[in-house]
Amino acid sequence: MSRIAYVNGRYVPHSEAEIHVEDRGYQFADGVYEVAAICLGRIIDEEQHLERLKRSLRELQIAMPMADAPFALVCREILRQNRVRDGILYIQVSRGVARRDHPFPEDIEPALVMTARASNWPTDPDSDSGSKVISVDDIRWLRRDIKSVSLLPNVLAKQEARDKGAYEAWLMDDEGFVTEGSSSNAWIVDLEGRIVTRELDPRILGGITRATVIELARKNGIEVVERKFSLDEALSAPEAFLTSTTSFVRGVVSINDKAVGDGTPGPLTRRMRGLYFEFCRGAGSNI
Numbered sequence: 518m519s520r521i522a523y524v525n526g527r528y529v530p531h532s533e534a535e536i537h538v539e540d541r542g543y544q545f546a547d548g549v550y551e552v553a554a555i556c557l558g559r560i561i562d563e564e565q566h567l568e569r570l571k572r573s574l575r576e577l578q579i580a581m582p583m584a585d586a587p588f589a590l591v592c593r594e595i596l597r598q599n600r601v602r603d604g605i606l607y608i609q610v611s612r613g614v615a616r617r618d619h620p621f622p623e624d625i626e627p628a629l630v631m632t633a634r635a636s637n638w639p640t641d642p643d644s645d646s647g648s649k650v651i652s653v654d655d656i657r658w659l660r661r662d663i664k665s666v667s668l669l670p671n672v673l674a675k676q677e678a679r680d681k682g683a684y685e686a687w688l689m690d691d692e693g694f695v696t697e698g699s700s701s702n703a704w705i706v707d708l709e710g711r712i713v714t715r716e717l718d719p720r721i722l723g724g725i726t727r728a729t730v731i732e733l734a735r736k737n738g739i740e741v742v743e744r745k746f747s748l749d750e751a752l753s754a755p756e757a758f759l760t761s762t763t764s765f766v767r768g769v770v771s772i773n774d775k776a777v778g779d780g781t782p783g784p785l786t787r788r789m790r791g792l793y794f795e796f797c798r799g800a801g802s803n804i
């Protein structure tokens with residue numbers, strides 16, 4: 518079956534999906550995106566993804582390309598046309614097409630692209646054997662709370678991780694604290710058995726998975742602390758893990774080739790992964 522993309526009002530074969538050479542997303546990375554997981558045909562945390570998309574757009578003074586109801590219809594239609602029951606929905610909005618010039622052009626229509634891809638998500642929470650992480654300097658801009666398509670530092674960090682045989686790179690601020698992963702949020706378990714992740718501010722992206730994991734943890738009597746942690750603290754923590762839309766909850770078993778805990782995903786990590794899997798495959802966004 519050939520894939521279909523949605524590009525500015527048209528459903529087109531994926532191989533023929535094109536944007537204009539003067540799309541500002543292409544020329545200036547002047548755009549934002551969302552990635553949502555699809556599980557059993559449902560868009561996980563759909564409302565939260567839509568809210569974050571709108572927030573990112575607002576911060577950049579880009580208009581939402583269409584009203585909520587038609588937007589939700591296009592999301593469903595692209596999933597239907599690509600027969601995605603388990604997979605990923607990708608949404609990108611750029612400021613639009615205009616003659617190349619830095620300031621915002623006037624009277625410009627935002628450009629909207631959506632694609633969908635099937636994926637075989639793991640269904641067994643115990644399938645996680647744990648991931649290796651490396652640390653790299655966080656060289657990004659200071660508005661990481663905006664889910665901008667300007668991802669070059671993230672790409673470089675992820676490639677360095679791959680080159681070193683690791684799954685993810687944890688990004689380090691100037692004070693030796695972990696901000697987040699190149700495409701995930703970073704977590705540890707502290708010595709009191711609380712789960713710890715960096716507080717929300719413009720230095721990190723407010724992950725949708727992060728928010729859901731916090732809610733699931735608290736609902737299940739697990740204490741969550743939102744604060745910074747250093748690489749040293751992570752290395753002496755009993756457990757570490759990462760969260761994202763496409764990684765769900767994954768144990769971090771080593772950082773820079775030094776084992777975290779006993780070098781396997783720990784009990785709280787496995788518990789959170791289990792709770793999150795249950796949430797995705799069962800209760801949907803109704804926590």
Ligand code: PLP
Binds near residue numbers: 697698760
């Ligand atoms: N942080 C960064 C930099 C990301 O790119 C992502 C996801 O792509 C995340 C965190 C996790 O966000 P979410 O849980 O919404 O996928």
